[in-house]
Amino acid sequence: MSISKIWVLAETADSKPTSITLELLTFARGLNATVEAIGWGEGAESAAAEIGNFGATAFNVVTDVNDSLPGVPVAGAIANAVSSGNGPDLLLIGATYDGRDIAARLSAKLNLPVLTNVTGLEQSGEGIIAHHSIFGGTQIAKTKFTTDSTPQIFVVRAKTFTAEAAGGAAATVNTLTAGDLGAVNAAKIVSRHVEERSGPKLDEADVVVSGGRGLSDKANYSLIEELAKLLKGAPGASRAIVDAGWVPYSYQVGQTGKTVKPTVYLACGISGATQHLVGMKNAKNIIAINKDPEAPIFSVADLGIVGDAQKVLPKLIEELKARA
Amino acid sequence: MNVVICVKQIPDPAAPGELDPNTNNLKRDSKLIMDDSDSYGVEMGLQLAESSGGGEVTLVSMAPNSETSGLRTALAMGAGKALLISDEALAGSDALSTAKVLAATIKKAQPDLIIAATESSDGYTGTTPVQLAEILGLPAVTFAKKISVEGSSIKVERQTEAGYDEVSCPLPAVVTVTAGVVEPRYPNFKGIMAAKSKPVEEFKVSDLGLSADEVGNTGARQVVFEVIAAEARQAGEKIVDEGEAHKDIISFLEKLKLI
Structure with missing residues (x-):
């Protein structure tokens, strides 16, 4: 199958794209396809410059997540795009708390398989091949989808790729909506608690x-x-x-x-x-x-x-x- | 409050894992035990059922060869009964097919709360609980550190990168529990004896209204087509500490210009 449009899940922290987001964008822009980002939340737009700098031409922002856990509404907005023919062929998602929720929700919603714990991706004549580190990292299992249904969903572990800026212009911000999703969207964030942890984040630390x-x-x-x-x-x-x-x-x-x-x-x-x-x-x-x-x-x-x-x-x- | 706890029975993690050379599926034909990751969910489920005034605690598991030894462990901890799906047609099922099977089975128990681990220790795909929530049309709260029941809803502390979010969710719902958040009880002798006679109801794929091509290798729609050796890492210098080994670490860090 040919891939003409890729969406990378863009997560942000303090209005900046996270490192896994930039790693995935860096890989995606090497695939000879249109690369766009998909994200959510107030202030997400302020990440558009950095997201463009790493290779995305557009940043699709889901505007009605509000106080929901993001998994349901973000998967809902992606599913809406897919059903209206505007979805991606390939969806790259970081193996984060919210990324895993979104991938799993979308997989069941669209009845599509998902490959997780990806530690490498390569393009072959038959499509995208995923690598998975198994048995303590002594072996690598190579997997692929056996269906042509799209989007192909891959959940990729941090540090699989090295982030490098491309110097692109700021991504154009588009808005997407999830709409009313009913009972599945009933989990609401009441309050957020930041635990003070000085120093760098675990998966970004030197x-x-x-x-x-x-x-x-x-x-x-x-x-x-x-x-x-x-x-x-x-x-x-x-x-x-x-x-x-x-x-x-x-x-x-x-x-x-x-x-x-x-x-x-x-x-x-x-x-x-x-x-x-x-x-x-x-x-x-x-x-x-x-x-x-x-x-x-x-x-x-x-x-x-x-x-x-x-x-x-x-x-x-x-x-x-x-x-x- | 009726609680369903998803329990995966896995090969002993202490034994080295092995792939079937024909299918590249993880071999699961040895004796299986309860995944340690599930012991936290079992404990949490038992505590919540008790604190909310009782109710049925039902285990749900999909396993080859009518395996029940892992289920007996959770029954010995205090769960009341188990629903087991065992069918040759399920071999090679992916996470989504597994979620379809578990969802169809869980419907029979009509629970208020469904608990699972964040991921299993063997396959660690980590998507099945949320997939089954979607199939059942239920909300899910993942990566829970703490759960309390408040009337017809739950309050959950959900792990985040920055700390945690307090999440409120009406029941019925699916919750995934992170390891280490409660101390799983050790089954006592009475529990172990009682577990032997607790009911384990077994189902086939055909009992669940699912077709055989939705599950197993056909339903998976993904394949492990090759397994190669990863680049091996060479062991370096090994020093026996005689009180001064910290100096070797210092000079190692100095060479890397980290100090």
């Missing part, structure tokens, strides 16, 4: 310091936060300590969490289960501290410290403070 079970106790996670702060990085976590309730799900690095690709990743007291490796294996440099010399994390570490993170981290923190 340095990520993650902790795992080897820290022994929830209280010791403060070592991870302190070290991350000293290195101007972000704190992360293995699934084990998220499951144990030490830190929220948003901290989780791995298969069922976030993908990170920092300059340096410090894994402290993390054994390196396949679940975790998928999310951090493509960091440029990996430092691991673990008591077990046979821990799988050492097979991917550029610098492996066989030792107790609870002993190494305080000394490391002290030394960094002394230098500050």
